[in-house]
Amino acid sequence: MEKNDRKAAVALDSLGCKLNQAEMQRLAEELEKAGYGIADSPEQADIYVLNTCTVTHVADRKSRHLLRLAKRLNPSVRLIAIGCYAHRAPRELEEIKGVELVLGNKNKMDLVKFLDNAGGTPTQAESRPAQNTRRSRAFLKVQDGCKNFCAYCIVPFVRADEISVPGNDIIEQVKKKTDAGYREVVLTGTEIGEYSCDGLDLEGLIRNILAETNVSRLRLSSLQPHHITPGLISLWRDARLCPHFHLSLQSGSDAVLKRMNRRYTTAGYRRAVELICNSVPGAAVTTDVIAGFPGETDEEFRETLEFCEKTNFARIHVFPFSPRPGTAASKMPGRVPDAVVKERSRHMLSVAKESARSYQQRFLGKTMDVLWEQESGGVWSGLTGNYIRVYAKSSDDLTNKILSLKLDKAYRDGARGDF
DSSP states (O other), X not given: OOOOSOOOEEEEEEOSSHHHHHHHHHHHHHHHHTTOEEESSGGGXXXXXXXXXXXXXXXXXXXXXXXXXXXXXXXXXXXXXXXXXXXXXXXXXXXXXXXXXXXXXXXXXXXXXXXXXXXXXXXXXXXXXXXXXXXXXXXXXXXXXXXXXXXTOOHHHHSOOOEEOOHHHHHHHHHHHHHTTXXXXXXXXXXXXXXXXXXXXXXXXXXXXXXXXXXXXXXXXXXXXXXXXXXXXXXXXXXXXXXXXXXXXXXXXXHHHHHHTOSOOHHHHHHHHHHHHHHSTTXXXXXXXXXXXXXXXXXXXXXXHHHHHHHTOXXXXXXXXXXOTTSGGGGOSOOOOXXXXXXXXXXXXXHHHHHHHHHHHTTTTOEEEEXXXXXXXXXXXXXXXXXOEEEEEOSSOOTTOEEEEEOOEEETTEEEOOO
């Protein structure tokens, strides 16, 4: 391919965690800076880039599906797979028709360099112009890598190198995001609670961001129970910190947690939740639960159900156990039959639905600040600081505005009100 002055239009897509979203936002900025167009969909693109996830076999399947779908929607589009699945099993993705490049986690942030070396020119008649990629929430990677090696988890195998971004660099990135109009910044990482750079820990980093920037909202992506300390929680006196804490539970049974190689007990988890709820009024605690971990008995699963019912989570993400190649759990005896896993997942989803409904009910009749994000059919949606999805009708453009709204009734996956 001969080089010319026109560069390709690139459609970016991402599966999985907020860390993946942060990486894609960064790549979009770098691509635009290098002169590439950003397309809204594969149909409008010369190149489709998917940041893959491999945390479950379902995530693997979704990655393959999206790549094939992009090719069906636009037969001339060039496919590039990057990220965790690309790191774990590159050959599986290389075998998909149309995939020209597979980049694992060590190389994916060098995407612009790979494209430039390949020519970076459009394959279609005209390169599309860059689109407005400004959003209301910016995702910033502050940390990467994990060496906990929980028995079920593939992440340490695909994100093994532990790094923390220097605090000054993060401050500058937050300032750039706020200057660009973003109202909320989400700090992401594989284990952001393990952030450590030049003597600065996560508590110090947050303190510095609040002191040195004018960010309207600051949200944390995910923490572990042992990261919840009185010093950290005291920072939530600043109203700019979103009262939302995602703490992965995985199981409410101490015996299962031990087999999972988790670093806490149910008692320790409960203490962390109590500290949050006693210190941050109205805080949302969301979590993840795995159903059907190897050896999980009916009694152990009942313990998990009861723990979740008593904890009153704002949201529970339920995952049927998915054996990941190379993990300790993939070789454990006592595999729970698929039919039992499915039934346990159904029970847990029922608890999750009731838990979310109960949490949202607490805020009906209250007026809350909402960061409005998008509109569909005249109905706008946005998020409160404590992660309630809110809907309202308006003929005005509410994009990226923080406006107060009284929540009148339950609606869809959240609540609804009227201006």
